[in-house]
Amino acid sequence: MTKESEQSKSTDPKYPYRSEKLLPREERVVRFLETLQEVLGAKIYNLPLETYLGTCAKCNNCAEQCQVYQASRDPHDLPAWRSDLLRKVYKKYFTTSGKLFGGLVGAKALTEEDIDNMVDAFYRCTMCRRCGVNCPLAVDNALITRIGRVILERLGFVPSNMTVSTRAQLGEIGNTSAIPKAAFIDTLDFLEEELRDETGIAIPIPRDVEGAQFFFAAPVSDYIMEADTLLGIAKTFHAAGANWTVSTENFDAINYGLFYSDADLEKILNRLLEAAHSLKCKTIVIGECGHSTKTALLFQKVFGLSEYRGMEIKSVIEVSHRFFAEGKLMFDPTKNPETVTYHDPCNLGRGSGIYEQPRELLKAAVMHFVEMTPNRKMNYCCGGGGGLVVVEDLHDWRMSTAGLKKVEQLRATGAKLVCAPCANCKKQLRELIQAHKLDMQLVGLHDLLGKAIVLSGKT
Amino acid sequence: MTGSEFIAGIFPYIAVALCLLSTAWRFVRWLSLPPHVKWTLYPVPEGIAGQLKYMLKEMFTFETLYKFNRRLWFGSFSMHMAMVGAALFFILYLGGWSTIFVVQLCLLVLVIAAIYIIGLRIYDKNLRLLSNFEELFNLAFLGGVAALGFAASAPHVPGSLRLYFLGLIELHPNTSVLSTVHILAVFLGGLFLIYLPLSKMIHYVSKYFTYHHINWQKK
């Protein structure tokens, strides 16, 4: 292994926001290939990578699925072209045909410029997996993007917005928004006060309850941004008579490791699992957040310590839906008279199979529900997926390019409210609504459920 | 043994054996790599019947391509169907249940489709960007095999092809009935069979894994 360069903090003008400890240019190629070899040898990825990198037929069907390409019409946004950046390297160094025939079979020796291209390309993919749905060969370009980013991180290419958050989370404070414990408790007190003011009854947000059935972890930004979502969730648990708790030690479900690093993903995931395990909870309930739901679901059995693998992991949407199906929740839809449409967060829909539950809940809790077109497995990403929503320098691009399809879609619904149960989507959609002056507002799912829920003890 | 005796008498067995072995090798290789991370892409079709239905529909309509890439679909669909058709009707022909004419028709479609896709890959700027020599070579190879097959199935020596192939199946190939164009077609066809599973055209196997083992994994 080459020694990590001492020149910390990027001075490379090409990557103003994407790099932390960049390797010197001349060391990057070697490190890249070493890391690719490591990834290919890792059991986790060798089946998808061998099939994805080995068999793409270059039919370009993915171009029609990609909202970034549809908006930019830049051939460098073609998903197959992007994936080919990695495929060429794979072929050159890891396949017999590539070693023998080189460029004839699309293999290419890696250069520093190729790495530059990858930094750009892999951070212009929102990892929405829409192209995977309609790939005749079922190649998932999002996984290739992810692997590309995992390798680039080892060269020092990673948005500092992500690593700053991860550092806070893995450090003493323990969460991505760096909310100290005292502030968190103050916020919980405030939320309980709000619940009392709103409903006239005491609805607790239980803290550190050992043996509670449900261990609740929200994307921590909710404790700054999404009061209504949290209030709705507390009301739902209360109405269902559920035994639940939050941990005041670890209350953050976010796992940005999904977007750039297996090593960080593993550490963050085990912190979360450990928190639930130490309170002896059976079910981890992830708040309204796509990527952290998917990460916990997908990687629990891969990276979770063996003693943590028995716990059940659910999205709060599934849990609320189960309460609803069991007849534990009653809604008064007249409390939500506006027309509501639903945005399928990629990581909840295509990534976790949560399509119908939120719709059934919405139809019970609002007066007018309209579908967005297209929807479910064909829904467009908000334009800030793959963690790009936290990268401040990509804001203008997210508004003008990545989110453009979404804006058209939102406008066409004529709805006054767009419901998106994902912290990532919420931020992006709010910004889109503002930037494009749409006559609508963003809400979370439990915001609406909380408004319509009929609580006993309330007149 | 002359060169043409070897090509017509021995080489077909080698080619078929290598094709089967390589296909099996790649199948077993991927089977030995179970997916450790659950990278499911929802929705997953319900049950074996649902998955079979989805797969068969995709295989025999090329629906995804039809919906989003019609221009390529015309070529790709015809090419694949013609390939299956040529093989199927050739077997029927050997059994005496079909005329060679249907096989020739399939081969002709195959040649035209291959040329059409090559043209599209050069004409369309995005496909041109994505294609490299390998894609064009594979198409040309397949088209070449089909063209030679077409030429060889023209009635130079009536019934000879059928006699030869029936002999091959009974392990007594009668190579004396073949003309030069027959020998060439058998040779190129054999080479293609050897090349097919080693090339990226192995997607007839990989598809099973990308769908069943990755996209549709539920555990």
Next chain:
Amino acid sequence: MPEIELAGKKYEIDEDGFLQELDKWSKEFAQAYAKNEDIEGQLTEEHWKIINYLRDYFQKFGIAPMIRKLCKDNGIDMKRLYELFPTGPAKGACKLAGLSKPTGCV
């Protein structure tokens, strides 16, 4: 580390424009920076109320408060908050108040 020069003084900021040396904050800093955050003219009493509230909360807890709490304690709604700070409470208001950058999906 980038710097910004406001009203004749230099301040260290991060790449997103957040003040790095929190103790260097001054009223002049906030006023001079307002234009960058799409606020025209002088900061009003309403602005100052929010800024001071944020600074007090930050001093006590080391983080900005929940936005709902900010609104409630200051008797304004979200709409008004965005009118006052067009670039948003998490970014614009915190920046002017000299708070460190909120991270994550905010």
